[in-house]
Amino acid sequence: MSNYPIYLDNNATTICSQEVVNAMLPYFTNHYGNASSGSHLFGWKAQEAIDIAREQIADAIGAKETEIVFTSGATEAINLALKGYYFANKHKGNHIITQKTEHKAVLETCAFLESQGAEITYLEVASDGLIDIEQLKNSLKETTILCAIMFANNETGVIQPVAEIATLLKQNNTVFFCDAVQAFGKVPIEVNDLGVDMLCLSAHKFHGPKGVGILYVRKSKPTLTLFSQILGGGQERNLRSGTLNVPGIVGMGKAATLATDFMNSAKIKELKEWRDLLENELLALGNITLNGHQTKRLPHVTNLQFANISGDELLKKINKSIAVSNGSACSSIVHKPSHVLLSMGLNEEQALASVRFSLSRFTTKQEIEQTIFQVKNIINN
Secondary structure (H helix, E strand, O other): OOOOOEEOEOOOOOOOOHHHHHHHHHHOOOOOOOOOOOOOHHHHHHHHHHHHHHHHHHHHHOOOHHHEEEEOOHHHHHHHHHHHHHHHHOOOOOEEEEEOOOOHHHHHHHHHHHHOOOEEEEEOEOOOOOEOHHHHHHHOOOOEEEEEOOOEOOOOOEEOOHHHHHHHHHHOOOEEEEEOOOOEOOEOOOHHHHOOOEEEEEHHHOOOOOOOEEEEEOOOOOOOOOOOOOOOOOOOOOOOOOOOOHHHHHHHHHHHHHHHHHHOOOHHHHHHHHHHHHHHHHHOOOOEEEOOOOOOEOOOEEEEEEOOOOHHHHHHHHOOOEEOEOOOHHHOOOOOOOHHHHHOOOOHHHHHOEEEEEOOOOOOHHHHHHHHHHHHHHHHO
16 A cells, blocks of 8 residues: 555645756756846846746646746735736726635735725625626626636635636626636636636646746736736836746746646546545545535545544544645644635534545555545544
């Protein structure tokens, strides 16, 4: 059987693949120039690497290279998208729509914008985690300038009807920002097919390095205007100043290419097969239920509610040999019930007794079989 520990917390972060590490290494040593140093070979080499990575990421989501803005990760990209758009466009209106199950990076940014005069509507979700399109439609106003709805939830994997949302918002001339952090590398993402105006990704969620992400900003007419949140040297077309993280950006570009290859391979089916094997075996034990939609979700994640056992006790026992979680990694420092699960109608006890298992393309069937064996022992003893 598999050696311990088994890692099934890939929605928190993923291993940086060896191919990505190999691509990055020369930019720590041989090619260490600053991409903004445009007067010598070292700077040219760094800028060339940035250009290649920008093209790789743009190709992976069907965007133009000029629509990719590099950031330190998704949290910064979210702040740039929401704050940047609000402060540049609040003369048009002050109303923003989001949902109660968004990542904390969106919810906390919206809370800040409320303190700055924004009116925020927080959409409810059904027990399966999906928003009601009619509620979104009825929430639109003449003052609505922005809507932030994530592609797929980080705790349940539930996929929202992004293209349908985009069509509705376009009719209202409302800009659409989409957090696609968890979805990329598991399901195809094509920004033009989806119709989103802004979208963020984070490299460490698809086997790239931590500390690098992107904000996609559609080239549109009239121009989609953002106020920069970080001022300085004017990098990234004045949208995000600061010396570019060349190794990280190179790694993200390589990781995006590998993720696209994976989605186009037969191995993507195995990912869902191993998830379904784990889920079905545990659900068969009884007193366990699925949190979220049965089919409208990502192929690598399952969120299960365990009855008749303390959430603290369950996690402590499982995490001795298997890395899992019961909420967002960004919120796990403070042990509180998941705001996502509470918004879906679970009570605090049920939310705390829920466990998220999230697989990756490196997860093996042997690891899943060992996980099933271990969890069954915990439940039965």
